[in-house]
Amino acid sequence: MNFAPALLQALRQSAHVVVFSGAGMSAESGVPTFRDAQTGLWAQYDPTELATPEAFRRHPKRVWDWYAWRRELVARARPHAGHRAVAALERHVPQVTVVTQNVDGLHQEAGSRRVVELHGNLRRIVCARCRAVVPQTAWAPAGPEGVPRCPHCGGLLRPDVVWFGEPLPADAWRAAQQAMQTADVVLVVGTSGVVYPAAGLPLLARERGARLVEVNPTETALTPVVDDVLRGPAGEVLPALVRAAWGGEGNG
Numbered sequence: 001m002n003f004a005p006a007l008l009q010a011l012r013q014s015a016h017v018v019v020f021s022g023a024g025m026s027a028e029s030g031v032p033t034f035r036d037a038q039t040g041l042w043a044q045y046d047p048t049e050l051a052t053p054e055a056f057r058r059h060p061k062r063v064w065d066w067y068a069w070r071r072e073l074v075a076r077a078r079p080h081a082g083h084r085a086v087a088a089l090e091r092h093v094p095q096v097t098v099v100t101q102n103v104d105g106l107h108q109e110a111g112s113r114r115v116v117e118l119h120g121n122l123r124r125i126v127c128a129r130c131r132a133v134v135p136q137t138a139w140a141p142a143g144p145e146g147v148p149r150c151p152h153c154g155g156l157l158r159p160d161v162v163w164f165g166e167p168l169p170a171d172a173w174r175a176a177q178q179a180m181q182t183a184d185v186v187l188v189v190g191t192s193g194v195v196y197p198a199a200g201l202p203l204l205a206r207e208r209g210a211r212l213v214e215v216n217p218t219e220t221a222l223t224p225v226v227d228d229v230l231r232g233p234a235g236e237v238l239p240a241l242v243r244a245a246w247g248g249e250g251n252g
């Protein structure tokens with residue numbers, strides 16, 4: 001792959017690189033994006049209609065079961081070369097922040113140390129009523145709704161993710177904004193840029209003078225505002241980029 005010399009230079013001179021990732025970052029690890037067609041058991045459902053508080057109120061067991069299935073997918077998934085390239089940035093750049101919309105924890109598994117999870121984490125289960133984090137060993141048996149209950153207050157358990165229509169966790173949102181405001185380069189990887197407020201974050205960085213770089217096989221809503229467009233899958237483009245900027249294997 002050929003990269004603009006100005007991009008490579010900007011990376012090498014960066015004091016702070018932010019990686020802003022979306023579902024496409026995990027695609028090559030086998031975690032399907034929401035906007036991919038679903039297959040098998042869940043093909044008849046639209047994920048954007050399962051990931052809502054209304055869906056959980058009306059069909060708690062269906063939503064719980066869908067997330068149980070996603071948790072299994074994620075448990076089997078492993079970080080790919082792109083995740084490793086992101087983690088390897090920490091050896092070359094003084095400060096690296098990953099701001100992710102993903103809920104699978106794959107950036108952390110690859111070794112990234114500063115990860116801001118804007119949409120929560122699928123592996124963490126909380127009480128929908130009292131918000132206590134409840135490890136699986138402490139789940140109280142399911143009642144008539146078919147969903148395990150909180151051992152403290154009896155509320156229904158749910159994944160600690162942000163559903164459509166719910167606010168983002170305030171501390172993560174603050175950390176993400178702060179990161180964007182001090183970024184020199186933002187790598188926008190695998191996100192369609194249509195889900196707000198997260199999609200507005202790269203613009204915040206741009207206002208403060210950051211260079212925006214899109215890594216995505218296809219055009220997105222953010223393409224018109226980025227400085228560099230790197231067309232291709234994250235698992236190929238990111239290691240090649242790190243290799244071009246600093247040499248070596250590109251993945252540590």
Ligand code: APR
Pocket residue numbers: 021022023024025027028033034035036101102119189190191192193194195215216217218219220232233234235
């Ligand atoms: N490498 C990089 N990008 C990829 C790859 C890949 N291998 N495969 C697909 N993509 C791109 C697609 O072209 C698309 O632009 O990833 C993007 C995925 O878009 P979305 O599914 O809309 O994911 P995202 O932007 O993260 O959505 C935001 O909405 O899906 C919900 O809550 C979920 O956090 C998510 C939010």
